[in-house]
Amino acid sequence: MAYRIRIEPLGREISAPQGTNILDACLRQGIWLPHACTHGTCGTCKAQVLEGEIDYGDASSFALMDFEREDGYALLCQAKPLSDVVVEAEVDVEEGVEFPLVEDYRAMVVHVDPVSPLVRRVTLELDRDTVLLPGQYFQWEVPGHQVKRAYSAAQITGRRLEFHIKYSPQGVASEWVFNSLRPGDQVALSGPYGRFFLRPPDGSPAVFLAGGTGLAPIKAMITALYLQRPDYPATLIFGARTVDELYDDKYFRALSTAHPTFRYLPAVSDETPPDNSHVVSGRVDEVIARTFERLQGHKAYVAGPSPMVDACVAALYQKRLFARDIYREDFFTQEEHGQTIRSPLSRRGR
Ligand SMILES: Cc1cc2nc3c(=O)[nH]c(=O)nc-3n(C[C@H](O)[C@H](O)[C@H](O)COP(=O)(O)OP(=O)(O)OC[C@H]3O[C@@H](n4cnc5c(N)ncnc54)[C@H](O)[C@@H]3O)c2cc1C
Ligand code: FES
Structure with a gap:
């Protein structure tokens, strides 16, 4: 029907x-x-x-x-x-943006690699080509649970997509990915979804702000940006609690060497960075506050847990960035879904 x-x-x-x-x-x-x-x-x-x-x-x-x-x-x-x-x-x-259609895919797991104590990098090979805007995400079906979880694509190479998945204790997808997902397994997913994607670079300097696995969509955007515009002015502030949670550090250091207009600032909030390290201390919003004088004329992309995104957006406003120039992706979980209403009732719309 x-x-x-x-x-x-x-x-x-x-x-x-x-x-x-x-x-x-x-x-x-x-x-x-x-x-x-x-x-x-x-x-x-x-x-x-x-x-x-x-x-x-x-x-x-x-x-x-x-x-x-x-x-x-x-x-x-x-x-x-x-x-x-x-x-x-x-x-x-949105002028100049063509949104790809959402479709169902089957994929084979190619790699599951620990990249930090609480993050796995999962590489999937899709059953066919896909089109997505850098920063968009897919919905993964969690086997045996009839639920879907959103994961942002971090790298797109042909049919291969890279994802970064953080462990949430007792989370249904987390337990599956961390305890049973293996190379060769099949994953059902659909996408691409979302409006958090890299806008066509218009010359405004870009500020990328990532907390934890919020780095995934940001990595997709930065990679796409430097493929298109090797000399584009951009800053990445990547925040984690501890130095061992700062994964993909080599990737972004290499990128900043290859592209002198790209500034990379990894930051840790819960420990003091080692002496002579390139890592700075503080939360991402604190690093914004002391790094920039004013951000008028920039474009900002923020991704990660909702409280981190809120704090960053407040810091961006403080630096005079307009709401229309800020793009955000909140990694909401079931916990934040809060008091849910699972009403069997339906009603007539007006
Ligand atoms: C647009 C978007 C993109 C995302 N991209 C990524 C990404 O790239 N990488 C990534 O790691 N995550 C991402 N997420 C988050 C991801 O979708 C999942 O929410 C996350 O992985 C947790 O899923 P889970 O099944 O493991 O945990 P869940 O089962 O959803 O549970 C999450 C936590 O909440 C607790 N919990 C569950 N239900 C309740 C409840 N009713 N009340 C209180 N607590 C509860 C669980 O014990 C667990 O600790 C994204 C989210 C969104 C919305
Ligand atoms: S997209 Fe429907 S509530 Fe978030």
């Missing part, structure tokens, strides 16, 4: 199999709608259901307040049609 979904103000109509969320149906059929986490946590995909019935799915009550439901709003990454529906969404068009 399939339902018709009409997206206003575009006036475009698609058909979606029962059980598919509205966002996914649109992204797979060439209607790009704003989204970020795709897990009902961030609220980016909120839109008004004008006609028809939906199942609200697993929407965080922080991302979708009760009064918003009353007004007919839903999170499209969670909402599944129970009839034909009409949705009014904010469709923001």
Whole structure:
């Protein structure tokens, strides 16, 4: 069984199999709608259901307040049609950006390498070519759990994608990746998702800020940037708690040697860096505060755990960077999903 979904103000109509969320149906059929986490946590995909019935799915009550439901709003990454529906969404068009379609892939695990005490680098070989914007992510299906987890692609070489996965204690994907994932295993994934990607370089100096595995999408962006523009001015501040958590240090040191306009500042917050080390001390937001006078005219990309991203964005504002020049990817987890509403109820949109 399939339902018709009409997206206003575009006036475009698609058909979606029962059980598919509205966002996914649109992204797979060439209607790009704003989204970020795709897990009902961030609220980016909120839109008004004008006609028809939906199942609200697993929407965080922080991302979708009760009064918003009353007004007919839903999170499209969670909402599944129970009839034909009409949705009014904010469709923001970005000049010069062509969004790749979301598709399902099967992949074989090529490598699983420990790169720091709590991070594995996983290399997958997809079953066919893919197109993605540097910084976008894929949804991995976690076997035996019927859940998906978002992981950002860090390197794209032909069909090979590199991912950086951090261990969360008792996390379903973490336990699988750290305890049983092996070379030769098969992984089902879909993507690419997200609006955190490198914008066409327009000459504005770039500031890349990464916390932990937030380095993954940032690495994809920086690699793509220097392939296109070898002399582009950019700074990377990569934050971790301890020096042994600063993985891919050699990669970025080599990049800064090859490209003198690239400045690399690894930083640790919970220990004193060794003497004569290139590592600086402090959290990423503290390093921003003492490194830059003003950031007007820059573009900033921030990725990592949500509290780190919030602190960095506040520091960027302090340095006079406008919100429109800041791109962020919050690595939300189930913990941040907070008080979830798993309501079996559906309601009629207005
Ligand atoms: C857009 C995006 C991109 C991302 N990219 C990356 C990436 O490149 N690399 C990366 O490492 N991560 C990334 N993440 C995070 C990733 O998707 C997972 O959330 C993370 O790996 C944890 O998944 P898990 O299944 O191991 O843990 P989960 O099962 O999701 O649990 C996470 C933690 O919360 C606890 N927990 C679970 N449920 C609850 C609850 N109801 N209440 C309180 N605590 C709970 C668990 O014990 C665990 O410690 C990204 C997230 C997003 C949204
Ligand atoms: S994309 Fe739907 S809530 Fe984040």
